[in-house]
Amino acid sequence: MSDPHRLESGQIREAARRIDGLVRRTPTQRLSVEVPSGPIEVVLKHEFTQFGGCFKARGSLNAILSARADGRLGDAGVLVASGGNAAIGAAWAARLAGTEATVVVPETAPPVKIDSLRRLGATVHQIGDHYQQAADAASRLATETGALLLHAYDQIPVAAGAGTIGLELADDVEGPLTTVACVGGGGLLAGLAATLRAGDRLVGVEPRGASCFDQARRTGAPVDVTLDSIASDSLGATRVGDICWASVADREVDSVVVDDADLIEARRRLWENLRVVVEHGTAAAVAAVLTGRVTPAPGSTLCIVLCGANTSLDL
Template identity: 60%
Template structure:
C-alpha cells in the first residue's frame, strides 16, 4: 500500500492495545533506552527533568521502533517481498527503515530531499540502503517514492503516518511507565506527528502530552488553530528532521480529541537548548530533538508537584562539528 503525506484519508487514532502488540514484536530487538534525571535552569529557578535517551536507540533515533514493528507485521502477513521496503524521509525514518531492513535481511530503498544532511546520508550508505535524492522537500520526495514503490514492487513505509509505525513509537511510553513512577508531563518534538501520536496512545490517561514545534515548522499548531490539517511553509533550523509540511492524519486523530497540547518555540531557543545539552550533559542531538527541551529553558513549561517532567530526546543523527 502506498501513502502520500498530503493526501487526506480517514484515520482513527492508534490505541494502547496496538502499542502493546508492537512491544511484543520489537521488545526483543530494540534497546530499552535509559532515563537520565538532571537539574535544568529556568527563569523561575532550577527544576528536575527526566530525559528519555531515545537518541541512543539503534539507528540513532526512535524511528527504528516503528520500522521494526511494520516489517515484523509484513513478514507475518506475507506482504514483504524480495523487493524489500521503500520509504521517503528527511533522514531519520529512512535510517530506521534501513536498520530494520538490514536486521531482517531485506533490501531497503530510500528517497530523501536534496537538503538531507550529510551525516544522515552517510549513515544510510553504511547501512546498505539504496538512496535517491529527489526534490527540495519531504513532500516532493514522498511523491517520487510513491511512484518508485510501484515500479519496484516494494513495501512502502510512511515516515510518520502508518498505524504500525505510530504504534512502534508508542512503545517508548510503555517503557517510561516502568521507569518512572509518577504521572508524566511529556515534552515531545513534532514533525509529522508519529512520535507524539504513538506516545499519546501508549501513555497513561493521567499523563499530559505536549507537542513542541519550531515556529517555522508548526504543522500541528497550525492545524489546531485552523481546526483541520493544513499545508504550511517551512522556515526553521530544525526543518531537516521536523520538516513535514502537513501534520499526519494519525497525529491529527489523536490531537483533535484534546489528548495533545501544542507549544511552539523559536530557532534561537532551539539552538540554545541543543547547546545546553552538550555543555551540561555532553549529549549531542539534532536541532529538532532539542526543540523538546527549549520550552523548559525559556520558562514556558514548569514543573508540577507530584508529576515528572519528561523530555524525550528522540534523535542524534547530526554532526558534532556544528555545535558551535
C-alpha cells in the same frame, strides 16, 4: 464507528511485544535543570541511543515484521521517503529483517544522514528539496518495484512502534508524567498520546518555522505550511499526519512553539552541561522547558524525549 486513523493503547502494546529484545530499551536520566522560575527536576529519555541514532527504528521494525507475518513483504524489500531519520530507521530495520531497503531523501538532506544510510547498505535516491517531493517520488517507485512502502510517520505500525517509548517511560518513572517531545509529522506524538494514562499530559513542541501541528490546532484541521527553520531537515513535514490528528483528539495533548534561537541555545546547553549532542529538531523539546513554556503539573514528573542525534559536531 471508531476512526481507523486513531491509535489505541492495545496497538502500542502489540508493537512492544513484536519488537521486544530487537531494539534497545533506552535509558532515562534524572537531573535538575535551571529554568526562568528556578531549578526543576526533569527526566531525560535518551532515545538518541537507539539503533540508528533515533526512535524511528522502533516503528520501521514493527511495520516490517508485521508485513512479513501477513505475507506483504516481497523480494523488493521496503521503500521509504524521509528527511533522513525515518530512512535510517528503515534501513537499520530492513538489515535486521534480512531484506532490501531503498530510501528517497530530499537533496537538502544532511550529508551525515546520507553517509549513515549508505553504511547501512540502503539504496539512496535524492529527489526534490523538501519531504513531500521525496514522498511523492517514493510512492511512484514503490508502484514500479513492488516494494513495501513505509511512511515516515503517517502509518499505524510506524506510529505504534514509536509509542513504545511511552510504555517504557510509564514503567521507569513513577506517578503521572508530563512528557515533552518534538513534532515533525506527528508519528511520535500519536504513539505517545495512545499511551497516556489518567493524570498524564503530553506536550508537542515545534520550531515556529516548522509548526504543522500547532497551525492545525489553531485552524481546527490539518493545513499545509511553509518551512523556514534550521530544524526542517528533521521536522520537515509540511502537513501534520492524519494518524496524529486523530490520535490526539480528546486526549491531554498540548502544543508549544519555540524560536530557532531557543532550540540552538538548548542544543548548546545539552552539550556544555551533559556532553550530549542532539539534532536541532530534538532540541526543540528541551527548549520548551528551558524557556519556561512547559512546566510540570503538581505531582507530575517532567519527562523530555531526546529522540534523535543524527547530526554533525560541525553544526
